[in-house]
Amino acid sequence: MIDQLEKYGLFFEERALAQFQSLVRNKDYSKIAVLCDSNTHDQCLPGFLSQLPDLDPNKLEVVELEPGEDTKSLEVLAQLWDAFGALEMDRHSLLINLGGGVISDLGGFAAATYMRGIDFVNFPTSLLAMVDASVGAKTGINFGAYKNRIGLFTEPLMVGILPEFLDTLPEEEFLSGWAEMLKHGLIADAKHYRALIRRKPTAAQIDSALIAHSVAIKARVVSQDKHEGGLRKILNFGHSIGHALESWHQQAGQPLSHGYAVALGMQVELSLSAAFAGCDINEVQALQTDIQKLYSVPKLKPQAEDLKTLLLGDKKNKGSHLHFSLLRECGVGVYDIEVPMQSVLERYNQCFHD
Numbered sequence: 001m002i003d004q005l006e007k008y009g010l011f012f013e014e015r016a017l018a019q020f021q022s023l024v025r026n027k028d029y030s031k032i033a034v035l036c037d038s039n040t041h042d043q044c045l046p047g048f049l050s051q052l053p054d055l056d057p058n059k060l061e062v063v064e065l066e067p068g069e070d071t072k073s074l075e076v077l078a079q080l081w082d083a084f085g086a087l088e089m090d091r092h093s094l095l096i097n098l099g100g101g102v103i104s105d106l107g108g109f110a111a112a113t114y115m116r117g118i119d120f121v122n123f124p125t126s127l128l129a130m131v132d133a134s135v136g137a138k139t140g141i142n143f144g145a146y147k148n149r150i151g152l153f154t155e156p157l158m159v160g161i162l163p164e165f166l167d168t169l170p171e172e173e174f175l176s177g178w179a180e181m182l183k184h185g186l187i188a189d190a191k192h193y194r195a196l197i198r199r200k201p202t203a204a205q206i207d208s209a210l211i212a213h214s215v216a217i218k219a220r221v222v223s224q225d226k227h228e229g230g231l232r233k234i235l236n237f238g239h240s241i242g243h244a245l246e247s248w249h250q251q252a253g254q255p256l257s258h259g260y261a262v263a264l265g266m267q268v269e270l271s272l273s274a275a276f277a278g279c280d281i282n283e284v285q286a287l288q289t290d291i292q293k294l295y296s297v298p299k300l301k302p303q304a305e306d307l308k309t310l311l312l313g314d315k316k317n318k319g320s321h322l323h324f325s326l327l328r329e330c331g332v333g334v335y336d337i338e339v340p341m342q343s344v345l346e347r348y349n350q351c352f353h354d
């Protein structure tokens with residue numbers, strides 16, 4: 001399985017380091033900048049660099065940002081472009097995104113826009129970024145109240161997955177990444193979903209094979225529809241509600257991790273799947289029970305009315321019509337399902353406020 005991912009530009013463990021080293025040898029970059037947040041700077045960068053003794057220290061630069069979703073902003077993007085200029089990076093420079101999804105989304109976008117595009121690679125350090133964010137070429141920033149409103153599809157030269165980074169990942173971040181893995185099972189592979197639900201989202205129960213299985217689901221979907229004309233929308237299951245909750249909590253000063261918000265979103269969207277996508281109600285209830293055991297509803301939560309504007313801003317919509325990605329059954333995602341706003345708010349209330 002792991003070898004088969006190389007055709008998508010995904011490399012694991014020592015194969016990732018070897019691929020990266022050969023890239024650097026062949027390209028003769030003028031500068032190589034590593035983009036980190038302060039956590040990955042302290043906990044991942046030293047081990048990463050120690051495995052790359054051939055990197056020329058005279059060409060190496062490190063750019064460190066604050067951790068957290070607020071970093072995925074226009075202000076920080078501008079600071080990053082400034083930093084690239086101050087480091088005299090040119091079109092022959094390389095950016096290494098060493099971090100979670102915030103770093104790969106922002107760094108990929110910054111690299112693709114600086115001087116109309118410089119090379120970049122992703123070395124994801126969170127579970128969520130390994131199984132999802134570093135793969136598939138979506139990059140961008142949040143804008144106004146909305147998640148990922150400004151962005152580009154732009155490919156890293158390679159993605160290097162080093163599961164050793166997970167040794168320092170906090171427990172709540174495992175739970176966040178686990179939600180996207182569950183989503184992969186729910187939309188495309190019921191066996192993967194059942195394998196996950198039998199385990200616990202902890203470092204001890206996650207291995208390279210499980211990561212590879214999840215990321216393979218994403219890579220296969222993306223390879224059939226890179227720019228999200230159709231099928232790729234299934235990867236957005238849980239995200240119409242999830243993004244609205246994530247944005248609302250961010251604004252309320254009580255951030256929810258992306259994955260936690262998606263897990264809550266999946267609970268509501270499962271209910272919509274029964275009403276609008278023909279998913280069996282008993283199956284929906286069983287899946288909701290599984291998910292609720294891991295992701296309980298937070299005490300602080302928006303009123304249904306508070307979600308309206310955020311839901312209307314979702315990228316999958318057409319005009320004022322809400323379009324959802326839902327499930328026909330466990331393992332089968334469907335997309336472009338139109339759902340009236342009133343039904344969404346009712347189901348949200350049934351799940352979270354009754």
Ligand SMILES: NC(=O)c1ccc[n+]([C@@H]2O[C@H](COP(=O)([O-])OP(=O)(O)OC[C@H]3O[C@@H](n4cnc5c(N)ncnc54)[C@H](O)[C@@H]3O)[C@@H](O)[C@H]2O)c1
Nearest residue numbers: 039067100101102125126128129132133138165168169258
């Ligand atoms: N582009 C995509 O396809 C895609 C897919 C899913 C999510 N996303 C985006 O990704 C972001 C979420 O990514 P995330 O969950 O990785 O968040 P994140 O980048 O904020 O990382 C989560 C936290 O874990 C810390 N961290 C990361 N790796 C660590 C390590 N090895 N050791 C210790 N601490 C570590 C970070 O510093 C941060 O505090 C969201 O903005 C989401 O919208 C993008």
Ligand SMILES: O=C(O)C(=O)C[C@@H](O)[C@H](O)[C@H](O)COP(=O)(O)O
Nearest residue numbers: 132136138147148232235236239315
């Ligand atoms: O890669 C995709 O496509 C996804 O939808 C994966 C999602 O998990 C991810 O959160 C993505 O960033 C959402 O994209 P958006 O288009 O809804 O902003």
Ligand SMILES: [Zn+2]
Nearest residue numbers: 180239258262
């Ligand atoms: Zn997501």
